[in-house]
Amino acid sequence: MKSKQRKNLFRVVLLAGTAISLFFVPWILVKAWILPLPDSVQAQVDEAISHGFDGMIVYVDQAGKPPEFYTGGWKDRDARIPAEPDSLFKIASISKLYVAVSIAKLVKAECLSLDNTVADYFPELVGKLPYAEQITVRMLVQHRSGIPNFTSNPAFWQNEQENGKHALDFALSMPTSFAPGEGYEYSNTNYLLLRQLIKNIVGYDHFQFIKEEILIPLKLTNTFGSIQDVDLDDVMSGYYVGIPDDFKENENGMLATAEDVGRFIRALNDGSVFDEGEQAIYSSIYVYEHGGLVPGYQSLAEYHKDIDTVVVQFINTTDFEGYEWNLSEITINRIVKILKQRQ
Numbered sequence: 099m100k101s102k103q104r105k106n107l108f109r110v111v112l113l114a115g116t117a118i119s120l121f122f123v124p125w126i127l128v129k130a131w132i133l134p135l136p137d138s139v140q141a142q143v144d145e146a147i148s149h150g151f152d153g154m155i156v157y158v159d160q161a162g163k164p165p166e167f168y169t170g171g172w173k174d175r176d177a178r179i180p181a182e183p184d185s186l187f188k189i190a191s192i193s194k195l196y197v198a199v200s201i202a203k204l205v206k207a208e209c210l211s212l213d214n215t216v217a218d219y220f221p222e223l224v225g226k227l228p229y230a231e232q233i234t235v236r237m238l239v240q241h242r243s244g245i246p247n248f249t250s251n252p253a254f255w256q257n258e259q260e261n262g263k264h265a266l267d268f269a270l271s272m273p274t275s276f277a278p279g280e281g282y283e284y285s286n287t288n289y290l291l292l293r294q295l296i297k298n299i300v301g302y303d304h305f306q307f308i309k310e311e312i313l314i315p316l317k318l319t320n321t322f323g324s325i326q327d328v329d330l331d332d333v334m335s336g337y338y339v340g341i342p343d344d345f346k347e348n349e350n351g352m353l354a355t356a357e358d359v360g361r362f363i364r365a366l367n368d369g370s371v372f373d374e375g376e377q378a379i380y381s382s383i384y385v386y387e388h389g390g391l392v393p394g395y396q397s398l399a400e401y402h403k404d405i406d407t408v409v410v411q412f413i414n415t416t417d418f419e420g421y422e423w424n425l426s427e428i429t430i431n432r433i434v435k436i437l438k439q440r441q
Contacts, residue, residue, distance in 0.1 A: 124421055126150065130428045139433055143170040146429045151422070152337045152415045153181040156433060157356035159364055161406035165357060172414075174335045176344070185334040186320065186353045187412045190390030192399050193352040194289050196308045196362070198239055198384035199371060200296050203311055206376045209299050212236040212383065216243075219295055226270055232278045235295070238288040239383045246272040247285040258393075259348055265290055305352070316365050321354040328353060336394020339417035345394030359399050360410045363387065367401040367408075391416065396423055398430050405438055 126149055136142045143154050153171035160166075167183035204210050210219070216238070217224050217231040224230045229244065237243040248254055248269040254261050261268060269287040276283070296304035305323030313321050322328050325347065333353065336345035354362075365371040367386050390397040398411045411430045416422050 127421060127424055127428065130425055130432075135432060135435055135439075137436070139166070139436055140168050140170075142429065142433050142436060143168045146413075146425070147171040149425060150415070151413050151425070153334060153413070155181055155183055155185065155187065155334070155356045155410075155412040157183070157360040157408070157410040158433075158437065159360050159408040160437065165360065167356070172335070174344075175337065176335075181334070184320070184355050184357070186322070186328055186332045186355060187334050187397065187414075188325075188336065188350045188390070188392055188395040189352050189354050189359060189397050189399075190350060190392045190395060191286070191289075192359060192388045192390040192397055195366060195384070195386075195388050195399075196312055196352070197289055197292050197296070197304070199312060199366065199376075199380060200304065200307055201235065201239055201292060202376050202380035202383065203373070204296065204299055205379050206373070210235060210295070212239075212379075216291065219298065220291070228274045229278045234278070235292075236383060237278055238292055240282075241284050241288055242279050242282055243285065243288055244274050244276040244278050244281065244283070245269060245285055245287045245291075246275050247283065248272075248287050248290070262349065312362070312371060316361060316371060318354075318358045318361060320358045321352065321362075323352055325349050325353065334395075334412065334414050336392075336414045336416075338393050339415065339422065345392075348393070350392040350395070356410045356412055359397075360408045363399050363401055363408045363410065367403075391423060396426055398426060400430065400434070402434060402437075405441055407434075407437055409433060409437070 130149055133145065136145060139156060139158065143156055146154060147170040151171055152175050153173055154169060156168040158166040169181035169183050171181050173179045173181045173185050205212055212235045214235055215231055216227060216233045227245065233243045233245065246269050248265045251268040251272055254268045266287065275281065293304040296307055300307050330346060333346050338345060369377045372380065387400045394414060394416055396413050396416050400409050409430060411426065413426050
């Protein structure tokens with residue numbers, strides 16, 4: 099992407115949440131909500147593509163049945179390559195689940211304590227990060243630290259790829275959101291610190307720890323830590339409404355197939371990702387499903403206990419207003435309704 103285009107895009111991103119987006123609901127969302135429910139998941143995927151998504155992958159794992167895969171639209175819009183169920187996808191904040199599991203494992207192994215503070219593990223931040231002596235690891239995991247989200251700093255998006263290399267600086271330049279433990283604010287900075295904490299504790303990269311403790315035991319061979327670790331031809335393209343570029347080459351952290359994410363979500367919820375004593379720790383600190391969003395890529399990974407079913411939805415279209423995210427939530431909710439009806 100040209101530098102000027104990138105700057106213009108992320109200036110527009112900052113307009114999300116304005117009065118217009120708060121009070122104006124586009125007809126496409128209303129239409130997607132009120133349309134009669136299709137009789138199959140594939141029909142719902144096709145309907146979602148007709149609403150304007152470039153491409154979709156849906157993975158369904160119902161207990162006692164073989165996994166199901168559904169696709170629609172494009173893997174690569176320009177090359178006219180249809181969506182493929184085994185494409186790699188940037189899972190963004192779904193990766194927080196893997197990090198939280200890693201923290202639970204290290205706590206059980208008595209390598210770290212949830213009640214120790216940022217000052218204990220990052221003494222270099224004392225005097226730089228307000229409340230460093232009071233913010234605990236538990237607060238980081240639960241987004242109750244009050245440390246601002248570096249992606250909420252407008253300056254970060256002026257050159258997101260370069261600024262991501264020193265993202266903490268963008269958080270430290272912002273005012274504290276609240277005193278530790280006194281509120282909740284989803285903050286990517288919390289997990290930036292947790293990933294570094296894992297590296298500091300084990301002595302090597304946090305993703306290598308995830309690979310050793312989670313991926314290899316679960317035989318998840320299609321999950322990777324970086325765009326640098328994969329063949330770009332295996333990655334689903336990512337698109338941003340109003341921008342012609344493909345965001346595939348950007349570095350945005352972990353990638354995985356829908357099946358690998360689905361199998362991880364199943365293991366997370368049935369407890370098989372944990373060794374003895376780890377699940378109780380995890381349950382006290384974090385959630386069992388998640389979504390992910392980076393430019394060009396949005397994902398949802400859910401477990402529905404009432405039908406014992408995992409649903410993973412990948413969509414390679416995002417926008418600055420958040421309408422595409424709202425549409426994706428409507429879509430997965432309708433997919434779940436279809437699955438419940440066919441029980």
